[in-house]
Amino acid sequence: MGNLQEKIYEKSPHFIQNSIVSIYNILAYKKRYSGKYRHFIKHYLENRNLSTDQLKDVQAKKYSSFIKYAKKYSGYYTEILSEIKSPDVLSNINQLPIINKETLRNNISDIYTIERSRGVISKTGGTTGKSLEVLYTKDDIQERFALLDDFRSNFGYKLGKKTAWFSGKNLLTQKDIKKNRFWKTDHIYNVRYYSTFHIHGKYLKYYIENLIKYKPLYMVGFPSTMYEIAKYGIANNIDFPANIVKAIFPTAETITDDIRAVLEGYFKTNLYNQYASSEGAPFILECKNKNLHLELQSGVFEVLDENCNPVNKGRMIITSFNTHGTPLIRYDIGDQIELSDDTCNCGNNNPLVKEILGRISDYIYSEEIGKINLGNISNCLKGVKGIVKFQIQQDSIKELLVLIEKDSVVYTTEYEKKFLKNLRDRVGNSIKIGVRYVDEIPVEKSGKFRLIKNNIKDKIKN
Ligand SMILES: [Zn+2]
Incomplete structure (x- = not known):
């Protein structure tokens, strides 16, 4: 929202603010769910049961066209990739340089393939406080949301089903806080946005009471916020009714065993984890058997040690196919993972991850x-x-x-x-x-x- 809109929003009554949130969402959702979104949804549904070899085949083809695109449209990669023989062949990936957040930040305007005005901007926070602006094309955004929606649909989720959302949007005014009202509701898409900025012992009671009253089918967002709410409920013997929440989909943070146990236990449901990032990492998605699968159709995952040798447990270097606006090629995202040799019988033949170890900085x-x-x-x-x-x-x-x-x-x-x-x-x-x-x-x-x-x-x- 711009400054003027923010001022109007602050002065409006609660029900008007709810409508403003709805309108704001309609605009945001239009970007996500128009264009090729339906095409991608169909595509991922059809590809659900591909064999591991077929998935690797799709990955190699997507890699090739993504690298060719970057070479053609990104000034930074035109130069680098010209010096490498057949850079678009997946088996040659180790010839390409590994970049990190600093490299990305320092060369960002040269890496962009599109004008800012034509892209969808995503700001990523950094531990140093300097943020970074990643540009996506509209296709990138539509494909990423199609993939996420395909993942969530395994557990019955669909846009429009009643959802409690815990995200970084600060939508509350002083009046809301005085009234102990820590949420805004989009009645069109059935989403209630709970503030993640007011997680304090004196307020948590109101969050729980409201959640019990609202009866969300799905809970999405920062697990740390939901975790604080659940711990408060447990400590104060406030029972959360069973058979309300069908699934919890955490975003953006590492899930520890403790966080999972507390959330699943308190809300009496299952949590299904996903790994993605605001920079646009490829996806790692949890299945109904609670195994984490690398989504090979979204990118390439390399696991390397400090000397860049492939290992089972180490730093994760990603190449992400849905980052045409700001190509991420062999990007050291700062997280570590451990691969697994096990297989899963859930029907998804993507390889398994044993554990996402999270930010090395944590x-x-x-x-x-x-x-x-x-x-x-x-x-x-x-x-x-x-x-x-x-x-x-x-x-x-x-x-x-x-x-x-x-x-x-x-x-x-x-x-x-x-x-x-x-x-x-x-x-x-x-x-x-x-x-x-x-x-x-x-x-x-x-x-x-x-x-x-x-x-x-x-x-x-x-
Ligand atoms: Zn599985």
Whole structure:
């Protein structure tokens, strides 16, 4: 929304604001669901049961035409790809340079293949605070949404079915907050947008009461927000009725075992994970058997060690076929994955991923132990009650600062000891741990909550 629209929005009553949200969605959805969207939906439905060899064949063909496109329309790639023999042959992929976020940022205007005015802009946040603008063509957007909708339709989802959405849009006004109303509703598409900026102990009751009343069939969005709501419900013995939510589709954040167990347990449903990114990574999608499949039709996934040798567990280098506006070719996205040799009988013959290890930046570093990842840190809550939320900040190699939002009624010194022991077990004995109790740990500008804020990544060698 522009500034003027924002002002009009703020001054309007709640029901008008709901309509403005609907109109805004109609415009956004028009981009997603027009043009080739139907063609792509049909295409992915038809391709659902391809064999692994057929999928690899589709992948090689798409790779070839994508590379040819980049060579023709991206100034940056015209130059680089001209020096490589048959760059469009998939088996030659290791001849192409690997780029990272810095390379992308520094060369972005040369990498674009289209004018800004013709593209759909996606802003990606960075840990350093500098954001990056990725341009998609309309076809890219339509194909990405068709693929996602095809994935969600496995679990009965369709646009228009009642959905609770937890995303980074801040749609609330002061009046809403005074009235303890933390949502806006698009009545045309049946989506209720819950704020991810007001996840505070004193408000969570209203979120749960409203969710129970609204009865969403699907819950989509930031898992960290849904997790806080679920933990509040559990801690306060507020039962969430069974047989309401058909599935939870998290976006944008790493799912730890703890987050999955809490969300599935509290909302009494299944969570189906997806991996994609705002830069436009190819998709990794979870099936009904709860296995993660690489979607080979959306791109190429390479798993490499620090010396660029293929390995089973390592950094993920992606080439994404739906990034024609800003071609991502051998892009080091900063996440790590582990591949699996198992097969799945769900009917999807795409290869399996054992685990998405998430952002390499989501870790704490201790000289004694090395890197301690997000999953391990989140497990520090085992056996501990009364911690509403915590965040670990690292500004020095020798010291950690733990911020804790506690529930004074439940929290005791015993729980503090247990929590700190859990943390000690993971980070070793030599690093200093400082603890600070706070009323509220703020979310990031994007609306996401970060459990770990590592500000010394540049100083850590791999
Ligand atoms: Zn499967």
